[in-house]
Amino acid sequence: MSTWNMESAIVPVTGAASGIGLAVCERLRATGATPLLLDWDEQKLHVATKQVYKDSDESSRFCYLVDVRDSRAVDECFVSIARTHGPATHAVAAAGIVQPADILSLTDESWQQVIDVNLNGAMYFCRAAARHMAEAKRGSIVNIASIGGLSARESRVSYVASKAAMINMTRAMAIDLGGFGVRVNAVAPGVIDTPIQNRNRGTFQNITERVALKRIGTPNEVANVTLFLLSELASYVTGSTIVVDGGMTASYR
Template identity: 40%
Template sequence: MLRFAGKTVLITGAGRGIGKAIALRFASEGAALALVSNVESDLLATAEELAATGASVRTFVVDVSDHNQVEAAVGAAVRHFGRIDILVNNAGIAWEEPVLGITPDHWRKIIDVNLNGTFWVAQAVANRMAEQGGGVIVNMASTNGLVGEANYAHYNASKGGVVLLTKTMAIELGGKGIRVNAVCPGYIQTPMSEAIDSPEFIEQYIRAKIPLGRVGKPEDVAGVFAFLASDDAAFITGETIVVDGGQLAF
């Protein structure tokens, strides 16, 4: 089903993990793709895989925390594709460390990428969407933006900010034909999570916290992004959709 034929999707953090899965999902439904990452090797590998499917792909190496780089990339994407219909605001980073040990550099870096970067990209794209008469923005939040988790104070704060940024943008931009929602994944197994957690920790986490008995896959999240970007969600805005295998039901 080519729900996104004739539409352009800009995806940040598209080089691996959930961002890559989202790119593959949108490509399978006919979208043209503007892919953004700060890791060129990951980005080019993803673009090559997508191009082999026949998708129209353009890549942009960008640090989303840098406003000037964001503006330049969004402008270039619009010039190349003509418009951006959908923004998937996915770029993010995380570290596990206790609140008393968080350094100023680590605090600033996570806020700069996860919150400031989300805002810079959303603002740049929303300005173009307002000019073209509308669009859809889907931000990557987290269950960590809804409830606390020890040793992730900076990450939790950044994702809580994304949740309220999403709601505020939805209120302001609805009249311009722009829907804004967020997705809140729980434990999704990605290269980032695997760098933090051991297999033993993951097994214990599943037993203790996830009713469905497994961690999530990037594809579990990609489908929700596609739904929220589609016309099936035409009357949904300002919402945060949880994808966590039932974890927050406890």
């Protein structure tokens, strides 16, 4: 099998109904893999699955309605995936939310919601995937983190905390799973043109001035790096975080 040929890959992807998660699924599908779309928005999930599997009359076989905050539901989802498609060989944790608030206005509820999705949900998903992969003695997991996990900005206390934890969790999982032949890496996107970013577009009017490439990134550009980490091209890469931000964090301004 060539390094880019992923025809035998079974790849669950969370947050797959839109944005980076959807782009990852489309990119995987183009390489011959079987991306499985996981999300908690049923309507968007079915639309996205039909978009990825345009040539299939049974697109519903490739999507799973699941709330990553529910560890039991995540575990059951992987059992269902194994029953229908075979055990997962790769996995991408792309689900994430943002609830802007500074430390003075941050509520317990808002903090918990972000941590539950961005960190706990990612852990539940990765743990379930890792158990299948460790048994098979192979696999690759990619967590979609953020440059917010490497630095901070105003009114993002919960978000940057969750993404920083995700990056270090990625390192720890890579150490735990390396002996099983399972790789774990992260991608840290900068400002990417996604539905979440669109809701906050007014706060990013001058963002391109801070980016070396003078433009906002696209979900496909993040998906390309994710595919690299999933593939055998990255066979000796684990515990790493690749920044995809157009050079935004290269400057100390």
